[in-house]
Amino acid sequence: MHYLDNLLLNTDSYKASHWLQYPPGTDATFFYVESRGGLYDRTVFFGLQAILKQYLSKPITHAEVDAARDLFLAHGLPFNEEGWRYIVDQHHGLMPIRIRAVPEGTVVPVHNALMTIESTDPQAFWVPSYLETMLLRIWYPVTVATTSWHAKQTIRRFLDLTSDDPEGQLPFKLHDFGSRGVSSVESAAIGGAAHLVNFLGTDTVSALLFAKAFYHETMAGYSIPAAEHSTITSWGREKEVEAYRNMLAKFAKPGALVAVVSDSYDIYNAIRQHWGSTLRQQVIDSGATVVIRPDSGDPVTVVLQCLELLDEAFGHTMSAKGYRVLNHVRVIQGDGVNPDSIRAILEHITAAGYAADNVAFGMGGALLQRLDRDTQKFALKCSAARVDGRWIDVYKDPVTDSGKQSKRGRLRLLRHREYGQFRTVSVPAEADATEEVGLPLGFEDAMVTVWENGRLIQDDNLAAIRHRADVARL
Known part of the structure; x- marks a missing residue:
């Protein structure tokens, strides 16, 4: 096993303890990625497909769980061994998550959700958070x-x-x-x-x-x-x-x-x-x-x-x-x-x-090279969790920095069919976040499901991505 090939170790140390920190009764979580502003007023979405193919397409194994358990034990952190073995046994080692995103090459104004990540198995509600470190590296190609x-x-x-x-x-x-x-x-x-x-x-x-x-x-x-x-x-x-x-x-x-x-x-x-x-x-x-x-x-x-x-x-x-x-x-x-x-x-x-x-x-x-995550102020945040069967908004709103206020609820990105404007909206607690119902007049869903439970749903070629980026204008 190559020392960098273990998905369970492609994370930050403190993530190993987070499954213990959610409220009792939590069985689902919802996260999103956005550019909170920065040098440019719009971004070109690119790179997610490569991340998914490279890191999520290979099933994790019990041997990798063993290696992660031993490392975190020596590192001084708890490790969700039972949860990861459940994923190996019940999901064939593939992540029980759904990722939706704007098609790559799409040019989107800042302060909008570019992609969302949600859990799909109540016993693995903590997985999206664990994958944050790896998924947020989307900031670089974008x-x-x-x-x-x-x-x-x-x-x-x-x-x-x-x-x-x-x-x-x-x-x-x-x-x-x-x-x-x-x-x-x-x-x-x-x-x-x-x-x-x-x-x-x-x-x-x-x-x-x-x-x-x-x-x-x-x-x-x-x-x-x-x-x-x-x-x-x-x-x-x-x-x-x-x-x-x-x-x-x-x-x-x-x-x-x-x-x-x-x-x-x-x-x-x-x-x-x-x-x-x-x-x-x-x-x-x-x-x-x-x-x-x-x-x-x-x-x-x-x-x-x-x-x-x-x-x-x-x-x-x-x-x-x-x-x-x-x-x-x-x-x-x-x-x-x-x-x-x-x-x-x-x-x-x-x-x-x-x-x-x-x-x-x-x-x-x-x-x-002369750029970093703050060039476009990228963030991946939790915006909703289901606790005791009810979806609740999850957000932060620090009094010391209003620019770090995060979005609330299960989010979707809409685009006007005629004028092309984008709008990030939250889905009512009782609604299906992927259904095209109750949309404002003239708007359509700007995101597509890209990944679900270990399966790549969208597999774009570079020509299509180039076309989307090229037809957009300042």
């Missing part, structure tokens, strides 16, 4: 997908303003450079796949494997040959132009793209003398598009200066919207890229008359 989606809306706005083919170019305008900057290959895979909900460009190989394993996507993203500083500087400063010539010889074919980092010594000299003079005709004759990558300095000013120098060397055509589109060359900015700098760069170049066609972005730490 937050990455949200960051990426908002960056996409910014880029889309400038492409719409300046480009003759905004939708054709958009999927490749933000490239994932983040794999080396995260805490683990698992983080790279999860976060990288979340970015691929919105874009098709990535250098995070593990994200491709994740999308294939959990979302039925044979090839989720694409990349191109690109230089790094070591492959350029190994030629020596005096042979810098030969390093660039080698890149053209090896990769610059008709219709191809090749990216070359060019700031190892002097980015402006590299453009003026090497790319714009010595290699100019070779670039043109190759039929490729050469993407120059600056990697230092102030991104806002450096990108525009590079565009102006490349314009002097290679010239431009004009888009139908009146903006310059460079011939044969482009720029990709991969240093200091975040949602704010993307907007600032695009504002700067379009103000100077250059179309957004000319620039792509690579985002690393700001995409996959």
Whole structure:
């Protein structure tokens, strides 16, 4: 048994004692997940299907119960051995819970329930709480997908303003450079796949494997040959132009793209003398598009200066919207890229008359790592419990922080059929939380049952998820 494969140990220590802390007569509980606000006013839901397949699809065993019992005993905590053995014997080791959620890729305003978790067996009412630690990690793929989606809306706005083919170019305008900057290959895979909900460009190989394993996507993203500083500087400063010539010889074919980092010594000299003079005709004759990558300095000013120098060397055509589109060359900015700098760069170049066609972005730490659960203030809370046969509201309302007030009752998320507004409502105590009765006029249930008693009910592919996210607009 791998030491991290035991679902019973994929929790916080204090969870082991919680089954003893509910009121006598409790036989059902209901939990929900929401973003309580944060950096963005809406989130892109993604990642639940992978969590369910990876962690809940494998039945727990008596051997895993033994291991958890022994660990918690040594750790100083009580352990519900009888309850877990009941699940192994009566439920074949699969969790007796129901999970409902918005379809992945759905863009939902903050302060709404995104998913709900409820117990389905009175003798295992405590299970949803025990799984909180694992399920709340949904915050990470949602937050990455949200960051990426908002960056996409910014880029889309400038492409719409300046480009003759905004939708054709958009999927490749933000490239994932983040794999080396995260805490683990698992983080790279999860976060990288979340970015691929919105874009098709990535250098995070593990994200491709994740999308294939959990979302039925044979090839989720694409990349191109690109230089790094070591492959350029190994030629020596005096042979810098030969390093660039080698890149053209090896990769610059008709219709191809090749990216070359060019700031190892002097980015402006590299453009003026090497790319714009010595290699100019070779670039043109190759039929490729050469993407120059600056990697230092102030991104806002450096990108525009590079565009102006490349314009002097290679010239431009004009888009139908009146903006310059460079011939044969482009720029990709991969240093200091975040949602704010993307907007600032695009504002700067379009103000100077250059179309957004000319620039792509690579985002690393700001995409996959410079965020946490509080970026969107994610929480998983209990909102209802059935005690002595009666559903009661469960909530907190701390006098010291009104922002941490939680929702009450068994919740459902509604969406207006025509206008698309979302509304989180509580279900009357006597009603079935999944029945479409008594809904406000024009509204429908925005959640679907995703998981029930060990069975995956919804098994989406990445294409459908991408479509949901793409049709949503700010």
